Amino acid sequence: MDLGVKKLIAILKTNRQLLIRVMKTHTLEEVTDQLIGKTGTPERDRFEYELQMDLVGRAIKETRQERKMTQEELGKLIGVQKAQISRIESNASNVTVDTLMRVFTALQAKVKLQVELPHFKISLGQ
Numbered sequence: 001m002d003l004g005v006k007k008l009i010a011i012l013k014t015n016r017q018l019l020i021r022v023m024k025t026h027t028l029e030e031v032t033d034q035l036i037g038k039t040g041t042p043e044r045d046r047f048e049y050e051l052q053m054d055l056v057g058r059a060i061k062e063t064r065q066e067r068k069m070t071q072e073e074l075g076k077l078i079g080v081q082k083a084q085i086s087r088i089e090s091n092a093s094n095v096t097v098d099t100l101m102r103v104f105t106a107l108q109a110k111v112k113l114q115v116e117l118p119h120f121k122i123s124l125g126q
Contacts, residue, residue: 053093056100061089063107078102 026034037043064074064085071085080099088095088103097113104111112125 050091050093054091056092057089060092060103060107063109064089067107074103074106077106 032044033039036047064071070082071089072082075082075085078099079102084095084099085103088099092100101111110125112123114123115121
């Protein structure tokens, strides 16, 4: 074994306890808070929104594929181009509610939408 490697191993063995004390385990929430921002901050809210829209897009894609439907076929059903279906499946954040509702209807999805404002409350759903 190379002398340099032996020295490194000896140093690591000597300082093992110090290394263990310095290294700390972090929860996923702590790491997320540090990298993206704490819950309630604009950065974290934007991240959470983008994540949800990504999941909606993935769910649309998976459901379309389960129904053995192409993007072009789904687009024709709801009156949009194949490219728009592709964009929605990639991330549904830049699409109108109307278009999303037409996609969900074409895929025979149950949709419930609830809006609550200080003096107004409405629930829409199938």
